Amino acid sequence: MLTVHHLGKSQSERIVWLCEELGIPYELKRYTRDARTMLAPAEYKALHPAGTAPVITDGDLVLAESGAIVDYIVAKFGAGRM
Numbered sequence: 001m002l003t004v005h006h007l008g009k010s011q012s013e014r015i016v017w018l019c020e021e022l023g024i025p026y027e028l029k030r031y032t033r034d035a036r037t038m039l040a041p042a043e044y045k046a047l048h049p050a051g052t053a054p055v056i057t058d059g060d061l062v063l064a065e066s067g068a069i070v071d072y073i074v075a076k077f078g079a080g081r082m
């Protein structure tokens, strides 16, 4: 199952939008920024060495960088629609 690790107020909004537009099955896991520092929680930073949002997981795959994530999702789930 594709999981979108969604950090509020970040570029991961793009990935949620793409999944909704394609109508694909995915799990949304939400993470909240620290209310004072606005930084991502340590749990989020630990997902990928880049420590940035967005991140997706799909089986054993852990992928960062929004452009790479868009390419991956469109290639796997786009069915030639884009």
Ligand SMILES: N[C@@H](CCC(=O)N[C@@H](CS)C(=O)NCC(=O)O)C(=O)O
Pocket: 009, 010, 011, 012, 038, 039, 040, 051, 052, 053, 054, 064, 065, 066, 067
């Ligand atoms: N080039 C990266 C940039 C990712 C990036 O800088 N994300 C920001 C949020 S928009 C981030 O995670 N910053 C660290 C933080 O907010 O704690 C991408 O497109 O995915």
